[in-house]
Amino acid sequence: MQKTILITGGAGYIGSHAVKLLLEHHYKIVVFDNLSNGYRQAISQLENIGKIKFIKGDLRHSAEIDHVFETEKIDAVMHFAAQCSVDESMKHPELYFDNNTIGTYNLLEAMRKSSADYLIFSSTCAIYGETAYLPVDEKHPQNPVNPYGESKLLSEKIIKWYGRLHGLKYVILRYFNVCGASSDGLIGDSKKPSLLLMQNAVRGAMNIEPFYLTCPPVDTPDGTPIRDYIDVEDLVEAHYHALMYLEKSGCSDVFNLGNGKGYSVKEIIKKVEDVFGITMPIPTGKPREGEYAEIYASPRKVREAFDWQAAKSLEESITSLKKWYTNHPNGYDE
Numbered sequence: 001m002q003k004t005i006l007i008t009g010g011a012g013y014i015g016s017h018a019v020k021l022l023l024e025h026h027y028k029i030v031v032f033d034n035l036s037n038g039y040r041q042a043i044s045q046l047e048n049i050g051k052i053k054f055i056k057g058d059l060r061h062s063a064e065i066d067h068v069f070e071t072e073k074i075d076a077v078m079h080f081a082a083q084c085s086v087d088e089s090m091k092h093p094e095l096y097f098d099n100n101t102i103g104t105y106n107l108l109e110a111m112r113k114s115s116a117d118y119l120i121f122s123s124t125c126a127i128y129g130e131t132a133y134l135p136v137d138e139k140h141p142q143n144p145v146n147p148y149g150e151s152k153l154l155s156e157k158i159i160k161w162y163g164r165l166h167g168l169k170y171v172i173l174r175y176f177n178v179c180g181a182s183s184d185g186l187i188g189d190s191k192k193p194s195l196l197l198m199q200n201a202v203r204g205a206m207n208i209e210p211f212y213l214t215c216p217p218v219d220t221p222d223g224t225p226i227r228d229y230i231d232v233e234d235l236v237e238a239h240y241h242a243l244m245y246l247e248k249s250g251c252s253d254v255f256n257l258g259n260g261k262g263y264s265v266k267e268i269i270k271k272v273e274d275v276f277g278i279t280m281p282i283p284t285g286k287p288r289e290g291e292y293a294e295i296y297a298s299p300r301k302v303r304e305a306f307d308w309q310a311a312k313s314l315e316e317s318i319t320s321l322k323k324w325y326t327n328h329p330n331g332y333d334e
């Protein structure tokens with residue numbers, strides 16, 4: 001029988017790519033999103049691939065998420081909905097604990113009262129903070145340096161308790177930096193400007209909007225932060241493998257999702273320039289708060305457990321972004 005997956009935050013950047021992939025794998029999808037940072041059009045564009053039900057709702061209101069489980073038969077949940085700006089979390093931590101941590105708790109409570117046992121959770125490398133060693137494996141100490149990372153670490157802890165005490169089966173995926181768009185140019189990150197470096201650099205290269213260097217100076221060879229970039233199509237494919245892993249093994253676990261290689265901000269800008277064959281002006285903008293010097297993943301654990309690894313190159317991600325922004329320079333309409 002066709003299974004139904006609830007995707008919270010399915011109208012957002014990464015969630016919409018998960019919706020697309022799971023429809024292609026013939027799942028039925030229920031999207032739950034408050035559209036605070038998501039777009040109805042991201043979903044309506046996918047409606048010809050398969051069966052999607054869109055529910056506008058807010059995880060901070062427990063009755064709204066309870067109602068989903070009372071009225072839909074949900075087999076598994078992919079939980080993407082969150083506020084995701086490190087910089088904003090330094091100014092408004094309350095938004096992050098409310099939206100991300102309480103939101104996750106409300107979802108877990110709704111799941112506990114229903115028969116949905118499987119959860120795949122979008123966590124982040126921001127739970128690690130400054131690195132004690134590289135590459136970062138899943139056992140690395142967890143010392144977030146911003147409320148965004150802390151809100152996700154607290155969510156992870158609550159999920160683990162629901163696993164121990166209520167039988168929840170979960171896979172926690174700690175993403176590194178997500179980039180790219182769907183390779184057919186259909187869906188992508190619609191924020192203007194994006195919160196994400198590669199997206200903004202591509203928009204700068206295409207003269208859609210000016211690009212500003214907003215990273216704080218850090219202690220790396222070129223003075224800009226080093227991060228690990230994973231393409232959004234690779235990332236959502238890992239979610240599909242996580243679902244298979246949960247269904248086959250019934251084991252809960254935590255995995256990093258990265259490429260295993262670090263690139264500085266300046267190196268990413270250079271890659272974008274190379275793909276476009278240009279040199280960009282790089283004016284400096286207001287530095288973001290809550291950033292740290294260097295992080296990249298050890299992808300070994302996920303490779304061994306899922307027999308899968310990220311495959312797309314930075315050039316492929318940049319090319320997919322070029323296609324997405326060519327089709328949608330102003331993003332979605334609604």
Ligand SMILES: NC(=O)c1ccc[n+]([C@@H]2O[C@H](COP(=O)([O-])OP(=O)(O)OC[C@H]3O[C@@H](n4cnc5c(N)ncnc54)[C@H](O)[C@@H]3O)[C@@H](O)[C@H]2O)c1
Nearest residue numbers: 009011012013014033034035036037038058059081082178
């Ligand atoms: N983009 C990255 O590089 C990155 C890195 C690490 C982790 N993550 C995590 O991945 C997930 C998805 O990120 P994204 O980049 O797609 O962000 P996004 O902002 O594009 O998507 C988040 C979606 O959640 C929705 N949402 C937010 N709060 C909600 C609430 N209270 N109730 C219902 N819906 C709500 C928004 O409207 C939006 O559609 C987040 O959990 C984020 O923390 C992202």
